[in-house]
Amino acid sequence: MINNKALIPIKKQIMDGAIDWTFTKEWLNHNNSDAPCSINLSKYQxxxxxxxxxxxxxxxIQQRNYPRLYPLGSISCIQCSNAHDENAHVGLCNDHSSDVVTILMDAAYDLYDIIIENSIGIPLALRETIESSPLFDITFPGALLQTHPGYLLIHHLVPSDLTTILYDYIKDKKL
Incomplete structure (x- = not known):
């Protein structure tokens, strides 16, 4: 994976072990329907x-695959018009930063609730652990930084920061 040119935007995270590959595999294989296979499941996965x-x-990618339909040249992001529209820009667009902050805040509350529901009593320092996690740090200036663990989540990769919290507070791994 390290030599995959498409993954250059997250090479540092790969090298630093910031991605939990076990949970990422589980997430990619997760089937949220009762059907073992379907057109919708195939599209979703x-x-x-x-x-x-x-x-x-x-x-x-469209320019690479359909050069006659999408002529070469710089085509800007339709949201911000400040950056080239490419996979690395997904999640980094300034126009989406307030949405990213809201989603991260909601996810922190949801994580807290999930851990409380699956614990006996209220675990000590849970709220502080979540609030101090780099994953839920919303003090980034402007757009989300490419090194932020939330960037990995946007691309369906599970950050180790998240699984560390889960391992620390949920003893039953079969939720």
Whole structure:
């Protein structure tokens, strides 16, 4: 994976061990329906795999695959018009930063609730652990930073920061 050119945007995270590959595999294989196979499941899982491999059909991929339909040249992000529309820009767009902050805050509350529901009593320092986690740090200036663990989640990769919290507070791994 380290030599995969498509994954250059997250090479540092790969090298630093910031991705929990076991949980990422579980997430990519997760089937949220009762059907063992279906067209919708194939589309859903294909979408996740394309995003985590940075091959989602953004303009850079469309230009590569359909050069007559999408002529070469710089095509800007339709949201911010400040950056080239490519997989690495997904999640980093300034126009989405307030949405990213809201999602991270909601996810922190949801994680807290999930851990409380699956614990006996209220675990000590749980709220502080979540609030101090780099994953839930919302003090980034402007757009989400490419090194932020939330960037991995946007691309369907599970950050080690999240699984560390889960391992620390949930003893039953079969939720």
């Amino acid at each position: 294909g979408n996740k795999i394309k995003k985590c491999n940075f091959i989602y059909p953004t303009i850079d």
